[in-house]
Amino acid sequence: MKAIVHYGAPGWEGLQVMEMEEQQPQPGQVKVRLKSAGLNHRDIWVLYRHQPDAPPIILGSDGAGIVESVGEGVQNVKPGDEVVINPSLGWPEKSPAPPEGFEILGFPDHGTFAATVVVPAENVEPKPAYLTWTEAGVLPLAALTAYRALVTRVQVTRGQTVLIPGIGSGVATFLLQMAKALGATVYVTSRSPAKREQALALGADRVISTEGDWNSQLNGEKVDVVIESVGRATFQKSLDQLKPGGTLVIFGATAGDEVDFNLRAFFYGQYNLLGSTMGSAQEFREMLCFVEQHGIRPVVDKVFPLDDAYHAFKRMDEGEQFGKIAFSIES
Incomplete structure (x- = not known):
């Protein structure tokens, strides 16, 4: 599958679009076929945090799509469900600070700038029906x-x-x-x-x-x-x-x-x-209820295809955007 990755060189030189193998869900995981994803400043920082001699990493923390398959033991979602992805990994309940082991999707694990992503089943929630795929895909981390x-x-x-x-x-x-x-x-x-x-x-x-x-x-x-x-x-x-x-x-x-x-x-x-930083799964669900209750729609600045990753990243790096930069993902 086509994916935006960092690999083989430090910083911006390692940003590239390449073919990556699709992962399959293990017990407790779900595989989501993505429709859209959102760019964050964190994705630029990962260009410098990910070592060039490490295996390629698929970038991206935000995304929305359709559940394609589920691993053993998953009961909260099923294939065909429309979902948004909570990028906050290992932080289930509201607490004063993230627990030990907290990570954010997209580094060190593969992220959302690809046709599919595999995440823990507890990290997907129903997509708000009133949002477009583009809006849903850019919502999670920033909101x-x-x-x-x-x-x-x-x-x-x-x-x-x-x-x-x-x-x-x-x-x-x-x-x-x-x-x-x-x-x-x-x-x-x-x-x-x-x-x-x-x-x-x-x-x-x-x-x-x-x-x-x-x-x-x-x-x-x-x-x-x-x-x-x-x-x-x-x-x-x-x-x-x-x-x-x-x-x-x-x-x-x-x-x-x-x-x-x-x-x-x-x-x-x-x-x-x-x-303050990010939030828990509990707060993610509260946030979804809040935006739906108030009819809040993400401000979408510009939509890019995955192939145009460089210009999307540059637009953010130069501070030209107002709102969220999105990737449209064609499966």
Whole structure:
């Protein structure tokens, strides 16, 4: 089968489309014939984490498709079921942090950028009927990440004000949609005027330039919650925009892992600093109910065939997308 893999060279040089053998489900597993899949920043990071002398790895964490076959002992799904794939492996119940052994689909195990994928049976859930295949395929990782950050970690409530720096990523667009569904007022930042306009169309209450002074652009208004994934480039601005007692939650660090900040200002401000990543199978099911209840549809930026993997990855790497980049998979 055709698949997007990393193999034979470090970084981008190892990104290629090649033929891979289809796996068959073992006891407790299911084989899904994929209809679509979604690209995430994690897929770019795997280009550097996967060693070039290791066997080829099929990339991809997001996907949706039709169950083709099931292994011995599987009872929760059957061939013909339409499903979305939960990429969070080994995290069954909601907990303060992922358990030991937690992994994400797509590395170190084969992922979803192929005609088929084999996953544990507990990692598939019924596809929301109102979503297209493309929408369902890009939903899982980003929507789960946004849901845990907003609902489990911060517990955002109606009337609060939420600031999302760097609108445009898949998670950020889900954060905007979910926060609005929860009744929050939502502000976003972006360097791109076009993305700021797209965010307004998606429901943002206010948009500001990432590069300008946030406090002056917001007329001195402080916020209850900042949900941060940029890292070093915006961390201090995010912290400075909080109300006393406000909460900063971090789920990523695309612009640098290490930051410096004033501890005295932090404890005098009575701020809360939370980390968040992905989510459990329990939260994945909660997220599916939430998006269906509120009619949330993923923002799809652009759809690529598997053969055009390089341009899809480059579009994400250069930050051109607004929403999710998808792969259409022809079986």
